[in-house]
Amino acid sequence: MKTDIVLAGVGGQGILTIATILGAAALADNLYIKQAEVHGMSQRGGSVVTYVKYGDKVASPIVQKGQADLILAFEQLEAARWLPFLKTDGTMIANTQQIDPMPVVIGTAEYPAGVLDAVRATGADLTEIDALSLAVKAGSPKAVNVVLIGVMASHMEIAYNVWENAIRATVPEKFLELNLKAFEYGYSYSK
Amino acid sequence: MKTKRLLLGDEALALGAINRGLSGAYAYPGTPSTEILEFVQKDPVSRARRLHSHWSSNEKTAMEAALGMSYCGKRAITSMKHVGLNVAADPFVNSAMTGANGGLLVISADDPSMHSSQNEQDSRFYADFAMIPLLEPCNQQEAYDMARHGFSLSERCHIPVLVRMVTRLAHSRAVVECDAAPLPENELHYPANPRQWVLMPAVSKERNRQLIKDQEQFRKESEESPFNRYEDGPDKRLGIIASGIAYNYLQEIFGGRVPFPVLKIGQYPLPLEAMRRLYDACDALLVLEEGQPFIEKQVRGLLYHGKEIYGKLSGHVVRDGELNPDEVAAAMSALCADAAGLKLHCKREVSELVVPRPPALCQGCGHRDVYAAMNAALEKYADAKVFGDIGCYTLGFLKPFNAIDSCVDMGASITMAKGAADAGQFPSLAIIGDSTFTHSGMTGLLDAINEDTNMVVVISDNLTTGMTGGQDSQGTGKLEQICMGLGADPAHVRTIDSLPRNVPDITALFEEEINHKGLSVIISRRECIQTARRHASAKNKAQSPKA
Numbered sequence: 001m002k003t004d005i006v007l008a009g010v011g012g013q014g015i016l017t018i019a020t021i022l023g024a025a026a027l028a029d030n031l032y033i034k035q036a037e038v039h040g041m042s043q044r045g046g047s048v049v050t051y052v053k054y055g056d057k058v059a060s061p062i063v064q065k066g067q068a069d070l071i072l073a074f075e076q077l078e079a080a081r082w083l084p085f086l087k088t089d090g091t092m093i094a095n096t097q098q099i100d101p102m103p104v105v106i107g108t109a110e111y112p113a114g115v116l117d118a119v120r121a122t123g124a125d126l127t128e129i130d131a132l133s134l135a136v137k138a139g140s141p142k143a144v145n146v147v148l149i150g151v152m153a154s155h156m157e158i159a160y161n162v163w164e165n166a167i168r169a170t171v172p173e174k175f176l177e178l179n180l181k182a183f184e185y186g187y188s189y190s191k
Numbered sequence: 192m193k194t195k196r197l198l199l200g201d202e203a204l205a206l207g208a209i210n211r212g213l214s215g216a217y218a219y220p221g222t223p224s225t226e227i228l229e230f231v232q233k234d235p236v237s238r239a240r241r242l243h244s245h246w247s248s249n250e251k252t253a254m255e256a257a258l259g260m261s262y263c264g265k266r267a268i269t270s271m272k273h274v275g276l277n278v279a280a281d282p283f284v285n286s287a288m289t290g291a292n293g294g295l296l297v298i299s300a301d302d303p304s305m306h307s308s309q310n311e312q313d314s315r316f317y318a319d320f321a322m323i324p325l326l327e328p329c330n331q332q333e334a335y336d337m338a339r340h341g342f343s344l345s346e347r348c349h350i351p352v353l354v355r356m357v358t359r360l361a362h363s364r365a366v367v368e369c370d371a372a373p374l375p376e377n378e379l380h381y382p383a384n385p386r387q388w389v390l391m392p393a394v395s396k397e398r399n400r401q402l403i404k405d406q407e408q409f410r411k412e413s414e415e416s417p418f419n420r421y422e423d424g425p426d427k428r429l430g431i432i433a434s435g436i437a438y439n440y441l442q443e444i445f446g447g448r449v450p451f452p453v454l455k456i457g458q459y460p461l462p463l464e465a466m467r468r469l470y471d472a473c474d475a476l477l478v479l480e481e482g483q484p485f486i487e488k489q490v491r492g493l494l495y496h497g498k499e500i501y502g503k504l505s506g507h508v509v510r511d512g513e514l515n516p517d518e519v520a521a522a523m524s525a526l527c528a529d530a531a532g533l534k535l536h537c538k539r540e541v542s543e544l545v546v547p548r549p550p551a552l553c554q555g556c557g558h559r560d561v562y563a564a565m566n567a568a569l570e571k572y573a574d575a576k577v578f579g580d581i582g583c584y585t586l587g588f589l590k591p592f593n594a595i596d597s598c599v600d601m602g603a604s605i606t607m608a609k610g611a612a613d614a615g616q617f618p619s620l621a622i623i624g625d626s627t628f629t630h631s632g633m634t635g636l637l638d639a640i641n642e643d644t645n646m647v648v649v650i651s652d653n654l655t656t657g658m659t660g661g662q663d664s665q666g667t668g669k670l671e672q673i674c675m676g677l678g679a680d681p682a683h684v685r686t687i688d689s690l691p692r693n694v695p696d697i698t699a700l701f702e703e704e705i706n707h708k709g710l711s712v713i714i715s716r717r718e719c720i721q722t723a724r725r726h727a728s729a730k731n732k733a734q735s736p737k738a
Contacts, residue, residue, distance in 0.1 A: 010548065023364055027197045035197075036363035038306050044586060046550030051363075059330075060436075060443035061363035064517045066536035081545045087536075101548035106591040112544040119542075 002055030009074025014145035150186020207338025215243030221272030294342030303513035313482035418457025430473030478502035557717030568701035602631030
C-alpha cells in the first residue's frame with residue numbers, strides 16, 4: 001500500500017511548512033514516509049513542488065508523471081502545471097488563488113483565463129477551494145497553507161488528533177489557535 | 192539503543208558524523224549541501240561539545256582546515272556542492288598524498304539536472320582521479336550509516352574518503368534509525384608517519400608508489416563492503432549494476448521485486464569480483480547510475496568486445512539530466528518489455544495554458560536598485576558589458592533587468608571583466624556579491640588593482656549569503672577595508688545605500704566611476720530583506736517573553 005502526494009505552489013506560500021507538519025504526522029502514526037523538495041532557487045517566487053510518499057515501503061523519493069494519488073495545488077497555474085502528475089483516477093485539490101508569475105508582472109505574458117475549468121475539462125477529479133477566505137476567517141491570510149493541509153487530511157487515513165499534535169509541534173504557540181481553526185475549516189470543507 | 196527520526200539525506204549524514212565522534216565540520220554554503228553544516232550548527236550534542244561549525248570563506252579553506260584537524264588526529268568533515276569540489280580540488284587531490292590521521296570525510300553533493308548550478312558534473316570522477324575510496328548512499332539510512340563506515344575506513348586506511356550525495360537524496364526526508372547516544376571524540380594525536388605530510392618531491396614520489404599499492408586494499412574493502420551487494424534473480428537476460436539512488440529507482444519500478452540479478456554499488460573502487468560474477472551469469476549488462484557514465488565507462492573501456500553493455504553510452508538511458516523511475520522504466524521497456532513485475536504509468540500532457548514561473552529577485556531586494564541604476568548609467572553605451580557572478584543577483588540576467596552578460600564560476604566576474612578590459616572592452620563592469628567576493632573575488636581584485644585596470648567592480652552587499660538561505664557572510668563589515676588593504680585608491684572606493692530613493696545618486700556614481708580611467712569599486716549596500724525579516728522577528732521574540 002502506498003500513497004503518492006504532490007504539493008505544488010509558489011515560493012513563499014509555506015509549502016515546506018506543510019511538508020514538515022505532514023512529516024511529523026506520518027512519523028507519529030508510524031508510517032514509512034519519504035518526502036522530496038527542491039531548495040535553492042525555488043524560494044525566489046518560482047514554482048515550488050514537494051513530493052510526499054508514504055506506505056509500507058517507499059523506495060524512490062520522487063513522484064512520477066501519472067503517479068500521484070493526490071495533488072494539493074496552492075495556486076491555480078501550479079494546479080495546471082502539475083496536472084500531468086495526477087493518476088487517471090487521482091484527486092486534485094486546488095486553491096483558487098492567483099499569483100502572477102514574473103512574465104505577467106512585467107507585462108510580457110498574460111495570466112491565462114479559465115485555468116481550473118481547463119483542468120476539470122481533462123476529466124480530472126478536481127475540488128476547488130477559496131483557501132484564502134477560509135484562512136482570513138480563521139484569523140490570518142498567512143494560514144492558507146494550513147487550510148489546504150486540512151483539506152488534504154480529510155482525504156487521508158491519519159487520525160485528526162495526530163494532525164493536531166503535529167501542528168502543535170510545528171507552529172509558534174501564539175498562532176496555534178488560529179492554525180487549528182484553519183485546519184478545521186479545511187478538514188470539514190466539502191465540494 | 193536506537194531512535195527514529197525523519198531526516199533529510201544531508202541531515203542524516205551530519206548526524207551520523209556527530210554520533211561517531213565528529214570534532215569539526217567545515218563548509219561553504221552550496222545547494223544541495225548547505226543543510227549539512229546547518230545541522231551541525233543546530234544539533235544539541237554538537238553545541239554541547241562545541242564542535243567547529245563556523246562557515247568558511249570558500250571550499251578550499253574549508254577542505255584545508257578539515258585536513259588540519261585530521262592531521263591532529265580528530266574526526267572532521269568538509270561539505271560542498273559539486274562545483275565547490277572544483278574550488279577544493281588542490282587540497283583535495285593532495286590530501287590523498289598526505290593521507291588522513293583522524294578520520295576525514297569529504298562530502299560532495301551533486302546537482303543532476305542542475306536545479307541550481309551551472310553544470311551537472313559527477314564528483315565520483317574526483318575520487319578516481321585522486322585515487323581514494325568513495326561512498327555513495329542510496330537512501331537516508333545509508334547516508335547515516337556511511338558516516339560510521341567512512342570514518343572507520345578513513346582511519347584504518349589512513350586516507351580521506353569522498354562521500355557523494357545527489358539533490359534527490361540530500362533534499363528528501365525519510366525515517367532513519369539512529370544511535371541514541373554519540374561516541375566520544377578522538378584525543379588529539381599526531382600522524383604515525385609525519386614525513387608524509389610534507390609534499391616535497393622526495394617524499395611525494397615515495398608516497399605516490401605507496402598510494403598506488405594501496406589501491407588493492409581499497410578494492411578489497413569494496414569487495415567486503417556492506418554497501419555493495421549482489422542480489423541474485425531468476426531472469427538472466429540482463430544483469431543490472433545500480434549505484435546510489437539509481438538502485439532505489441530500480442526497486443521502485445519493480446515494486447521491490449526485481450527479476451534480474453542486481454549488483455548494488457555503494458562503495459568504490461568498484462568491486463571487481465562481484466562485477467565479474469554478474470557478467471558471467473548474465474547475457475548482457477545494464478548500468479544504472481545517477482550522473483555521468485562513470486561506471487559504464489570503466490566497464491566498457493575503449494576496445495571492448497564482449498557481451499552487450501547498456502546504459503547512457505549505448506543510448507538506452509537518458510544521457511543528461513537527473514535519473515528518475517520513468518527513465519529507468521523506459522530503459523527496461525526497451526530492453527526487456529516482458530520483465531516480470533515491471534510497472535509503467537500512463538501520462539497526461541501539460542496544458543499549453545501554463546505560463547512559466549521563473550524565480551525572480553524578491554520585491555524590495557536591494558539588488559534591484561543596483562540594477563536599475565546600472566542599466567540607467569549604461570544606456571548610452573552601445574557595447575557596455577557586465578560580467579556577472581553567482582548569487583541571487585544572477586537573476587539580474589532575466590527580464591526585466593537583462594543586466595548581465597556572463598556568469599561562469601565563483602569570482603569570475605572580476606577577473607573576466609579585467610581580461611575583457613585588457614582586450615579593449617569599454618565600459619567593463621563586474622558585479623559580485625559580498626560572500627562571493629570573499630569566496631574568490633579578492634585575489635582577482637588584487638590583480639586589477641596592481642594593474643589599475645580601467646574597470647568598475649560593483650559589490651552588491653546584502654550582508655549575507657542569500658541564495659542558499661541567508662548564511663553568515665565572512666566579510667561583513669570589512670569590505671571597504673579589504674579593498675583598500677589590497678591597495679585600491681580610496682578616492683575610487685565608493686559606498687552607497689542600495690535604496691529605491693537613491694537610484695539617481697547610484698546612477699551618478701556609476702557614471703563618475705565609469706569615466707574614471709582606472710580601477711573603481713562601488714559598494715552598494717542594504718541587508719537582504721529575507722534575513723532582515725528573520726532578524727526582526729527573532730528580536731521581537733527575544734524582547735517579548737512568552738505568556
